[in-house]
Amino acid sequence: MDTRLIKVEDTAAIRDEELAGAAQILRNGGLVAFPTETVYGLGANALDETAARKIYAAKGRPSDNPLIAHISCMEELAPLVSEIPEAGRRLAEAYWPGPLTMVFRKSAIVPYGTTGGLDTVAVRMPSDPVANRLIRLSGVPIAAPSANTSGRPSPTTAQHVWEDMNGKIEMIVDGGPVGIGVESTIVDVSGTIPTLLRPGAVTVEMLEATVGHIEIDPAIQGPSGEDFHPKAPGMKYRHYAPKAELTLVEGEIDSVVARINLLVEEKNAQKCRVGVICTDETKSRYHGALVRSVGLREKEETIAHNLFAVLREFDELQADVIYSESFPEDHLGQAIMNRLTKAAGYHVIRV
Numbered sequence: 001m002d003t004r005l006i007k008v009e010d011t012a013a014i015r016d017e018e019l020a021g022a023a024q025i026l027r028n029g030g031l032v033a034f035p036t037e038t039v040y041g042l043g044a045n046a047l048d049e050t051a052a053r054k055i056y057a058a059k060g061r062p063s064d065n066p067l068i069a070h071i072s073c074m075e076e077l078a079p080l081v082s083e084i085p086e087a088g089r090r091l092a093e094a095y096w097p098g099p100l101t102m103v104f105r106k107s108a109i110v111p112y113g114t115t116g117g118l119d120t121v122a123v124r125m126p127s128d129p130v131a132n133r134l135i136r137l138s139g140v141p142i143a144a145p146s147a148n149t150s151g152r153p154s155p156t157t158a159q160h161v162w163e164d165m166n167g168k169i170e171m172i173v174d175g176g177p178v179g180i181g182v183e184s185t186i187v188d189v190s191g192t193i194p195t196l197l198r199p200g201a202v203t204v205e206m207l208e209a210t211v212g213h214i215e216i217d218p219a220i221q222g223p224s225g226e227d228f229h230p231k232a233p234g235m236k237y238r239h240y241a242p243k244a245e246l247t248l249v250e251g252e253i254d255s256v257v258a259r260i261n262l263l264v265e266e267k268n269a270q271k272c273r274v275g276v277i278c279t280d281e282t283k284s285r286y287h288g289a290l291v292r293s294v295g296l297r298e299k300e301e302t303i304a305h306n307l308f309a310v311l312r313e314f315d316e317l318q319a320d321v322i323y324s325e326s327f328p329e330d331h332l333g334q335a336i337m338n339r340l341t342k343a344a345g346y347h348v349i350r351v
C-alpha cells in the first residue's frame with residue numbers, strides 16, 4: 001500500500017479542505033495517523049470492528065490490548081457509554097479536551113473488537129487542533145492507539161510514524177512535533193473509586209484536586225509476581241522498548257554519574273556500543289559513550305517531550321546497552337519514570 005503523507009501548514013488556522021481526504025479515509029474504514037498533544041495516534045473508525053482490526057494488524061498489537069476512542073466534543077461521549085458517573089463528569093469538565101483518558105462502562109454500539117473484549121470503553125477528547133478537527137470532520141469516534149509498531153517507543157513526530165507505518169496505512173497527517181510527548185493519563189471511573197491505570201500529564205495531584213482520593217492500580221509499579229493480572233490489559237506487555245538493553249541507575253546524582261561512567265568503561269572493554277541518557281546539567285560529565293541529553297532536570301516537561309525520540313535515536317545509533325539516569329517521581333515525573341522503567345524491563349540499579 002502507498003502511504004500518503006500530508007502536512008498541515010498552519011495548525012492555528014487549519015482549513016477543512018486540508019483534512020477532508022483524511023476524514024474520508026477514516027469514514028471508509030481506512031487507517032490515518034495524526035498528531036495529538038500526547039503522541040501520534042493511529043486512527044480508525046472505533047465503531048467499525050473491521051477497521052479496528054486493521055489497527056492491530058498494522059501495529060502488530062495483541063488483540064486483547066484495548067483501544068482508546070477519541071471524540072471531539074462532549075456530546076459525542078453519551079452514545080459510547082452506558083452511564084457517565086459523577087467523577088467522570090467532573091474530570092471531563094476539568095481536563096477535557098486534554099491528555100486524560102477515562103474508562104466507562106460501554107454502550108452496545110461500541111464493538112468488542114475495539115475494547116479487546118471488555119465491557120468497558122476508554123474515551124479521550126484530545127486538545128490538539130489537528131486531532132480535534134479531523135475527528136469532527138470524520139463524524140465518527142476514532143480509535144487511536146499510539147502510531148508505533150507494538151513494543152517500540154511511541155512516535156512524537158510524523159517521521160517516527162513514517163519509520164514504523166510506511167506501506168501499512170493509507171495516510172499520515174504531519175502536524176509537527178507533539179507537545180507533551182508521553183501518552184495520556186488513564187483513569188477508570190467505572191467503579192466506586194476512580195483508579196489510576198496509567199500516569200500521564202494530568203497528574204495524581206490534579207485528579208485528586210477534582211474528585212478527592214483516587215486509587216492507584218498496583219500494576220503501575222510493574223510485575224509483582226506470578227499472579228500479575230493488571231486491570232488494563234496493556235499493562236502486561238513490554239512497552240516503549242529500545243533495541244538495546246536499557247538499565248536505569250537510581251540514587252543521588254553524583255553517585256549515579258560515577259556509577260554510569262564505571263559501567264561504560266566495563267562495557268567498552270567488552271567492545272559494546274554504550275549509550276547514556278542524561279540531562280543538560282550532567283551531559284559533560286560522561287566519557288567514552290554515546291551521550292544524549294533528554295532535557296533539563298529542572299524542567300520535567302522537556303524530559304517528557306524528548307524521551308521517546310532519544311530512545312528511537314539509540315536504535316539508529318545501534319547501541320548495544322544504554323544506561324539512563326533516573327528522575328524525581330513527582331508530578332509529570334511519575335509518567336516519565338513509568339515509561340522509562342517499562343522500557344528498561346524494570347531493570348534498575350540503586351546506588
Ligand code: AMP
Pocket residue numbers: 065066067068103115118120121122144145146183186197231232233234235
Ligand atoms: P495506547 O493507546 O497504545 O497508548 O494504549 C491504550 C491503553 O489504554 C491500553 O493499553 C490499555 O492499557 C488502556 N485501555 C484502553 N481501553 C481500556 C479499558 N476498557 N479498560 C482498561 N484499560 C483500557
Ligand code: MG
Pocket residue numbers: 145146154
Ligand atoms: Mg501505545
